Amino acid sequence: xxxxxxxxxxxxxxxxxxxxxxxxxxxxxxxxxxxxxxxxxxxxxxxxxxxxxxxxxxxxxxxxxxxxxxxxxxxxxxxxxxxxxxxxxxxxxxxxxxxxxxxxxxxxxxxxxxxxxxxxxxxxxxxxxxxxxxxxxxxxxxxxxxxxxxxxxxxxxxxxxxxxxxxxxxxxxxxxxxxxxxxxxxxxxxxxxxxxxxxxxxxxxxx
Numbered sequence: 001x002x003x004x005x006x007x008x009x010x011x012x013x014x015x016x017x018x019x020x021x022x023x024x025x026x027x028x029x030x031x032x033x034x035x036x037x038x039x040x041x042x043x044x045x046x047x048x049x050x051x052x053x054x055x056x057x058x059x060x061x062x063x064x065x066x067x068x069x070x071x072x073x074x075x076x077x078x079x080x081x082x083x084x085x086x087x088x089x090x091x092x093x094x095x096x097x098x099x100x101x102x103x104x105x106x107x108x109x110x111x112x113x114x115x116x117x118x119x120x121x122x123x124x125x126x127x128x129x130x131x132x133x134x135x136x137x138x139x140x141x142x143x144x145x146x147x148x149x150x151x152x153x154x155x156x157x158x159x160x161x162x163x164x165x166x167x168x169x170x171x172x173x174x175x176x177x178x179x180x181x182x183x184x185x186x187x188x189x190x191x192x193x194x195x196x197x198x199x200x201x202x203x204x205x206x207x
Contacts, residue, residue: 138169148181
């Protein structure tokens, strides 16, 4: 099944009977979306994020009126940015495939599967698992730490990465996650393009 992208959400909103102000808002949001898709600058992504935040009520109304729909829209946008960024990193490497939200088989201690946000495969072998969350709270960090600890136990040669934007929880849990489960954790905030450059170089060298 094809993954739903920001463009699909925008199209869904455009199919509504929009008032003049709503059309202007969606045009503005779409322009910001197109800009970060081209630049892959996190600064441009934050401009997009600010635009949808400033017009939360309009966007929520036209996505069904539920806060969960608006939250999902933001989450998908963040994942899409990371997906495009990862594709760019490996654009010149052969045999690399990036799967978005696909099952990963777990054999130890029982037959099971987990679903990282992104699984990077080279020549049929898992090499990187990436979790990308626009917001993480304490409960999310705990569950993600456990999931990636299980992944590390089953795929000991695979790198685990956590990328997030906002922390709404105990920062000590991030350090615990770093110690137990993740090889690299990056928090993307304002002026994070330089941090993404460092991460890109680390990831490219590591595989």
